[in-house]
Amino acid sequence: EVQLLESGGGFVQPGESVTLSCVGSGFIYSNFAMSWVRQAPGKGLEWISSVSGSGGSTYYVDSMKARFTISRNNSANTVFLQLDTLTAEDTATYYCARVAGRRVFYALDVWGRGTSLTVAS
Amino acid sequence: DIPMTQSPVSLSASAGDRVTISCRAPHILNGRLAWYQHKSGEPPKLLIYSASSLRSGVPSRFSGSGSGTDYNLTINGLQPEDVATYFCQKYNVGPMTFGQGTKVDLK
Numbered sequence: 001e002v003q004l005l006e007s008g009g010g011f012v013q014p015g016e017s018v019t020l021s022c023v024g025s026g027f028i029y030s031n032f033a034m035s036w037v038r039q040a041p042g043k044g045l046e047w048i049s050s051v052s053g054s055g056g057s058t059y060y061v062d063s064m065k066a067r068f069t070i071s072r073n074n075s076a077n078t079v080f081l082q083l084d085t086l087t088a089e090d091t092a093t094y095y096c097a098r099v100a101g102r103r104v105f106y107a108l109d110v111w112g113r114g115t116s117l118t119v120a121s
Numbered sequence: 122d123i124p125m126t127q128s129p130v131s132l133s134a135s136a137g138d139r140v141t142i143s144c145r146a147p148h149i150l151n152g153r154l155a156w157y158q159h160k161s162g163e164p165p166k167l168l169i170y171s172a173s174s175l176r177s178g179v180p181s182r183f184s185g186s187g188s189g190t191d192y193n194l195t196i197n198g199l200q201p202e203d204v205a206t207y208f209c210q211k212y213n214v215g216p217m218t219f220g221q222g223t224k225v226d227l228k
Contacts, residue, residue, distance in 0.1 A: 111164035
């Protein structure tokens with residue numbers, strides 16, 4: 001069964017950093033680009049970033065490019081999202097998702113259940 | 122980033138009704154648009170990709186149409202299990218922006 005499992009969320013204080021992880025199973029991880037998407041409380045879905053299957057190409061939404069870093073370790077079937085200088089506006093459920101097919105920009109066909117991050121003092 | 126414009130924001134319909142949700146892109150997408158269903162407490166679920174291709178396992182009452190900048194998701198015969206929020210997403214180029222979402226309820 002194809003699965004994604006996120007971890008790393010929790011409660012953090014403003015200004016701190018956190019790294020989210022997403023482990024995949026049931027598919028050849030390096031064959032697929034991966035993405036991170038978030039949903040703030042009461043808000044819609046927001047695409048954050050994508051990384052190519054090799055990890056050599058990364059893409060971000062402009063508003064988060066300065067503070068977020070996506071990376072992957074294909075040996076461990078894991079994609080990461082490092083979030084720096086967190087603010088209350090970063091409070092959200094963070095999902096990782098598999099990009100269908102071999103392109104970096106495509107529909108997201110498999111999603112994890114998400115990890116919740118709360119930024120508060 | 123210019124947003125995707127999705128409408129309506131919410132709708133209420135009876136079981137068996139035909140429901141249509143619209144999504145307008147800021148530029149031509151050449152069909153590179155997906156639709157997702159998102160139920161509370163669950164991850165989003167891909168329904169439609171390439172504007173009109175039904176993902177395997179998704180009920181045939183869901184269909185997608187459109188071209189250029191304007192796209193629709195139609196549910197033919199709304200079922201109780203279809204109560205959810207629906208999002209469109211463009212993926213022709215980054216950023217892969219989502220629409221604001223349409224909340225679908227049963228009357």
